[in-house]
Amino acid sequence: MGRLTTHVLDTAKGQPGQGIAIEVFQLVNSERHHLSTVTTNSDGRCDSPILEGDAFTAGEYELVFHAGDYLRAQGVEANEPRFLDVIPLRFGVADASQHYHVPLLLSPYGYSTYRGS
Numbered sequence: 001m002g003r004l005t006t007h008v009l010d011t012a013k014g015q016p017g018q019g020i021a022i023e024v025f026q027l028v029n030s031e032r033h034h035l036s037t038v039t040t041n042s043d044g045r046c047d048s049p050i051l052e053g054d055a056f057t058a059g060e061y062e063l064v065f066h067a068g069d070y071l072r073a074q075g076v077e078a079n080e081p082r083f084l085d086v087i088p089l090r091f092g093v094a095d096a097s098q099h100y101h102v103p104l105l106l107s108p109y110g111y112s113t114y115r116g117s
Helices: 067-073
Strands: 003-005 008-010 021-028 031-039 059-066 086-093 099-101 104-107 110-113
Touching (some): 059 104, 067 086, 067 104
Parallel strands (some): 003 099, 008 104
Antiparallel strands (some): 021 059, 059 086, 104 110
16 A cells, blocks of 8 residues: 655754654645645654555645754754745655655755655
8 A cells, every 4th residue: 555654854963853843735736735734753753654545646745844943943043034944845656556755854954855665
């Protein structure tokens, strides 16, 4: 069964990104449809798949990571507005029967992502 998962790693601290709100959207004809909002746990992961089963279909998705709130809570000093605050990641799902793992590697001045397993 296909599913969508994520996790956040704070690469500056070498630890999971705990307590990060992530909004989940599906894009249909260029319109964003809010599906849910999840929060990362103490391991930087969500407690269950973000989407799975019939709720996970082929198409375009967006995960919006509220990284600025996390960085503020961690005491990371920065000028306002922050260089990174809200991080949108758009990606396509061609085969919804597969596992799509879309992690965020985060630091105060950079981030990266990839399709994991």
